[in-house]
Amino acid sequence: MPNLFTLVLQITVILAVCRLTGSLFRKFHQPRVVGEMFAGILLGPSVLGWMAPQVSAYLFPPSSLGFLNALSQVGVVIFMFLVGLGIDPKKLKHQSHAAVLVSHVSITAPFVLASLLALYLYPRLSDASVSFTNFALFMGAAMSVTAFPVLARILTERDMMKSTLGNIAIACAAVDDVTGWCILAYIVVLIRSAHQATSIWVTLAGIVLFAAVMIYGVRFLLRGLERTFHKYGEISENRMAFLLLLALASALCTERLGIHLLFGSFLMGAIMPKEPKFVRYVLDRFETITITLLLPLFFAFTGLRTNIGLLSGPSMWFYCALIILVATGGKLGGSTIAGWLSGMPLREAAGLGTLMNTRGLMELVILNIGLDIKVISPALFSMMVLMALFTTFMTTPVLELICPDQALRPAPQKISVAEVSFQEIA
């Protein structure tokens, strides 16, 4: 049984610190999510545990962390459903040459550079129980992800959502996220199947069957919800509960199939009807509790797993700097070059590269999976969390520098569904 006093105390402290740091970071024109990520680090062994170990031990005794983790995972499951909801696969089909090139390069460039870096880091930060292939693929997937929700928030705040740059960035981020999750699913299946009696082919067949049922079966069922919404202007509580049940059932299926809970909830969100008013309505019902209560718990739990103290000695900090350099070079550099070769002015291409370099919460989700399946070590996890924090933090100031507001007022183009999404997530 959880110690309820400890759990409620933990939640209270986490929410207070997250709100405070989130508001503080907003004053510096940073998305709230950066402040909340930072709050997690503050509450973990890197700051609180180091400065006041007794307070830390009282607030976060190791025996209590399982309950905190469970709550935070529920939050991430719902969050991934919302991320999937914000992605419209139809919009991704008809992108310009620039969007196709930038999205593909923004995956391959950081992926290949991360794999190259893995050649150097594997003998230094991994161990013999992890194969090089899994290590390199994970590093590639983790470095090629873009935080779709944070990006949507930054674009909305800067009134760039309707601009060409905003449209390309949001489309590329969606492609990156879907690709990154597919690669991650492949790695998780590879790793987990090595420890299960079920053959990998049975697992893969199960995944294909599950995806087919979701795309060709459940998706049509969901259209009924959209019709009801248009008829009555709202969805009953029962139907909303049914929707939540479907998301949780989908998450359970993918977990049972040997991938991860999060893939199921993401897929469920992705196959939802994409009519903007319907999407906004569903988001409004789920966002508040997820963003104000559950996601801060995830940030705190991630912070509790991040121990900057593990980066002892200059060599560890050198590896960390190398990771940040490669992640930024691959994503920002690759996207900038691709955008420029596609005919964008260099300044705009650099702005696009900067936006694509935002990793935010999505990176933390992937890193936590990596640490759970032990494909990355605790020290490498801490370095990658610092990289996620750094690359997300640098987005706004670098964007201000490269693309001041007046330089970004191109003619309005098509509106992405993400415009109505994630007003608060980031």
Added chain:
Amino acid sequence: MSGTNKKFVFAYAFLVVLPLLGLAGILKSGRGLQAPASIDGLWSLQLDSGQLNSLPCGKVLAAIPDHAILISQSGNSFVLSFPGAPKITASGALDGTTLRASLNDMGASKESGCADGQPLTMLATVDRRADSRILAGTFSPTNCATCASVGFKAERQAAASPKGGH
């Protein structure tokens, strides 16, 4: 094919296809790399508590209810903790198959026979032949030439969660 399309195809081949071919090469060449021996996980200790009691600082270790060590590994470095005594932690280094860790923070107190500046050193070797499941070594006072050391054996418990194995 128009000029724009040609440029696109060229850029795509150069920036996407070529790097992907490079990735295949990287994955192939990386297979030959060797990472440090795996020591991460929970190990159950077998040692003589009576002998351990006779060591300076040994009482603290002998008093731990379940003789288990949790090793959290990051490449050649590791953090060692005792689930039965969360306050005792140590960091160490792995050199080939040899582990060395200094248990500095043993809750120094006169009652426990543990004085400042006299930590315990753990020196052990991991048996790679046994799939890195067996650890054998000694605990000895770091700054005491006349003190005896206490031998121990440890066996790794089955992993609770999967690892990124081969």
